[in-house]
Amino acid sequence: MSAPASVTPVSCTLAGVLFFLGLGSSWYLAGSADFGPRQAFQVLAGLALGVVLQRSRFCFQCHLRDLLAPADGRRDSTGTVALLVALALGLLGTSIVLGAWIVDPSRGHLPPIAHIGPVGWHLLVGGATFGLGMALSGSCISAHLYRLGEGALVTLPALFGVVLGFGLGFASWNWFYVSGIVVAPVWWLPALTGGYGLAVLIQLGVLAALAWWLLGWRRAPEAAPSSDGRTAVLTAVFVRRWPAWVGGAAVAVIGTVTLLRGDALGVTAGIGALARQLSDVAGLLPVRLEGLDGFRGCRSATGEGLLSTNLFFVSALVLGSASAALTAGQFAWRVPPWREAVLALIGGILLGFGAMISLGCTIGVLFSGIAASAVSGWVFAVAMLVGLWLGLLLRYGRGQWKDPLRAPGIES
Amino acid sequence: MRHIRSNASFLALLLAVAAAWLPGADDAGSKALVTADWLSKNLTNPTLRIIEVSVDPGVYEKGHIPGAVNVRWHSDLVDTVRRDIISKEGFEKLASQAGLTPETTVVLYGDNNNWFAAWGAWIFTVYGHQDVRLLDGGRKKWELDKLPLDTIAAAPKATTYQAKAANGALRARLSDVLAVVEGKDKAGLLDIRSPDEFNGKIFAPQGVQELAIRAGHIPGAKNVPWGKAVNQEDGTFKKPEDLKKIYADAGIDGSTPTVVYCRIGERSSHTWFVLTRLLGYPAKQYDGSWTEYGNAVGVPIDNPAGTVWGGK
Structure with a gap:
């Protein structure tokens, strides 16, 4: 079913070639007439995020599943706490940037770029659908992308499903918009509390309380094998899985710097724009998507054409992940059994639909939203957890959390 | 002595140049x-x-x-x-x-x-x-x-x-424009949209919604697209003498006031700025523009292409 994974001179060379292909694309884009520094930077950020996600296995579904429905029956909150670390540091970094842009939040202007979306029941539908899709397809969209870089072919039906799901989302968007989104308030906590301080403190407090509570289920990490200094460091960086919280912290740093360079972190805008153009060609797109392009979030606006900035980011993410996986000896083509492929397709459709209706996914709405103190991020998070819980129950049944999917050679 | 004086006049010149640059x-x-x-x-x-x-x-x-x-x-x-x-x-x-x-x-x-x-x-x-x-x-x-x-x-x-x-005095209303169209007021009309919009071939440029249910232009208007006033390579305005010629070719020389308009009423300010501030011509901005005029009931329009909204 799957080829064995190992580190060889060939895999290391290939890793280097892929990584430099990414750097070279960035250099090319920086000087090209059609693109520029924005796309060049997004390629670098995508490469970095790909490396971080692969090295730390930063995956919302896997982390939450270790807590909610562990395969070996022993709950572990380590990964979920890492998600909280990402949110807390992302919140601090993003607030520092937004504070420079919108000096006085009470004046009524929303910071641009930041993913602050409308708060309404559509988020409950979108979030829960997305959570269900995570459980069925095996991960959220960002994790599918980095797992594609590891050679997991199950991500292909999942990503195909995401495109289909986006199409369904576009087809039903106008109904959701007129039925609720149009009157949904766009709540930004610093505007509601009259400043950044209180908004940040309240959210940090919630995150800290959650972390404190969850630490009761934390399992001690495996000890690193003893070896001399240099080898130990090289192995820790390039081969062994990074501690989960390091992944969380790195995601927060990447989210903050991309925002500073004019794009909030998100992985669905490019796929969404692609799906929108495909739906248009297929004649499935409504003549007009009411109000859609006026919202902030992972916008699927087609103004940039097929080669959108976000598509460069996402492609670089896959490249970065592949390069990291090859270096670690964790790259292997893995062909899924047909049942898993079908589940991935169905899950993918739910992911795409949920991400379209919610204007983003676990990265774009949940991470970038909460980091920006958007109420929409929190509402999506709660709905997604409910959907994920239901999905895990559906998929694995209560009490017997076994995962036939877990890839060999990858401890996670 | 002469040396000093020339230095002094040089200094005066420098000061004059510096002063010219100060707001x-x-x-x-x-x-x-x-x-x-x-x-x-x-x-x-x-x-x-x-x-x-x-x-x-x-x-x-x-x-x-x-x-x-x-x-x-x-x-x-x-x-x-x-x-x-x-x-x-x-x-x-x-x-x-x-x-x-x-x-x-x-x-x-x-x-x-x-x-x-x-x-x-x-x-x-x-x-x-x-x-x-x-x-x-x-x-x-x-x-x-x-x-x-x-x-x-x-x-x-x-x-x-x-x-x-x-x-x-800087703003034209629908009634002011109608007075010009009906010959009760003497002013020039300048449409700064694309020639295809001006001639009624299209209702709106690519990528924007059709906001008026008629295509064409205000009767008597001249068409000088806004972009003619700028150097395409860097977006700077053309030299005043070149600008004068461009507008003179459309019959606008500053002798009578000009009313400028576009589609939704913002872009025409670009041409308003050129006429009033760079050339010193009297001009008004009609911010109702074609979105108001083209939808107004019972006003004459000129539509050379003869298009009918919704199909002929």
């Missing part, structure tokens, strides 16, 4: 524009306030001219309920928050060749601000020159700004 001290020709080079050397000049008005208001945070204040055209400069420009009180609040005094030299700039920066300049002029200028070439020229950008929003110390009553 408020230059001649009428350059009182309308500042160059990117000059602005880059005057970023900390306390008599200046730089204001960005971009078609995409979110472009400001990705990097703006250091010290610039962001003004959002679709919410800050309009009455969002009535279809109108911002009220006098609203403008005073905006100007106070931007830290302006009536003596401040306001330098506006924006994306898309200063389209909406020019519209901002029109509104500042309507409310009687004295010294309003555009950065020649706007954001495009600044970026082409690789001049520095800042991502920190400026937070100027607020003032209490008192605006003058709106100057109605």
Whole structure:
């Protein structure tokens, strides 16, 4: 079913070639007439995020599943706490940037770029659908992308499903918009509390309380094998899985710097724009998507054409992940059994639909939203957890959390 | 002695040149524009306030001219309920928050060749601000020159700004335009949209919604697309003598007032700025534009292409 994974001179060379292909694309884009520094930077950020996600296995579904429905029956909150670390540091970094842009939040202007979306029941539908899709397809969209870089072919039906799901989302968007989104308030906590301080403190407090509570289920990490200094460091960086919280912290740093360079972190805008153009060609797109392009979030606006900035980011993410996986000896083509492929397709459709209706996914709405103190991020998070819980129950049944999917050679 | 005198006259010349570059001290020709080079050397000049008005208001945070204040055209400069420009009180609040005094030299700039920066300049002029200028070439020229950008929003110390009553002479209403069409008033009409819109072949340019149910133009209007006034490579305005010729070819020489209009009423400010500020011609901006005129009941239009909305 799957080829064995190992580190060889060939895999290391290939890793280097892929990584430099990414750097070279960035250099090319920086000087090209059609693109520029924005796309060049997004390629670098995508490469970095790909490396971080692969090295730390930063995956919302896997982390939450270790807590909610562990395969070996022993709950572990380590990964979920890492998600909280990402949110807390992302919140601090993003607030520092937004504070420079919108000096006085009470004046009524929303910071641009930041993913602050409308708060309404559509988020409950979108979030829960997305959570269900995570459980069925095996991960959220960002994790599918980095797992594609590891050679997991199950991500292909999942990503195909995401495109289909986006199409369904576009087809039903106008109904959701007129039925609720149009009157949904766009709540930004610093505007509601009259400043950044209180908004940040309240959210940090919630995150800290959650972390404190969850630490009761934390399992001690495996000890690193003893070896001399240099080898130990090289192995820790390039081969062994990074501690989960390091992944969380790195995601927060990447989210903050991309925002500073004019794009909030998100992985669905490019796929969404692609799906929108495909739906248009297929004649499935409504003549007009009411109000859609006026919202902030992972916008699927087609103004940039097929080669959108976000598509460069996402492609670089896959490249970065592949390069990291090859270096670690964790790259292997893995062909899924047909049942898993079908589940991935169905899950993918739910992911795409949920991400379209919610204007983003676990990265774009949940991470970038909460980091920006958007109420929409929190509402999506709660709905997604409910959907994920239901999905895990559906998929694995209560009490017997076994995962036939877990890839060999990858401890996670 | 002679040596000293020539030195002194050289110094006087230098001073005169320097004075010409200082805001408020230059001649009428350059009182309308500042160059990117000059602005880059005057970023900390306390008599200046730089204001960005971009078609995409979110472009400001990705990097703006250091010290610039962001003004959002679709919410800050309009009455969002009535279809109108911002009220006098609203403008005073905006100007106070931007830290302006009536003596401040306001330098506006924006994306898309200063389209909406020019519209901002029109509104500042309507409310009687004295010294309003555009950065020649706007954001495009600044970026082409690789001049520095800042991502920190400026937070100027607020003032209490008192605006003058709106100057109605700078603004044309539907009734004013109809008076021209019916020959009761003598003025030129200038349509700055694309020739295809002007000739009624299309109802709106690519990428924007059709907002008027008739295509064509106001009878008697001349067509000079706004872009003819700028150098395409860097977005700067063409030289006044070239501009004079371009508009003279369309029969506009400043001898009679000109009413400029476009589709939704903002872009035509660009041409209004060229006519009034660069050439010194009398001109009014019809901000109702084709969206109002083309939808008005019972007014004559000219549609050379003969298109009918909804199909013939």
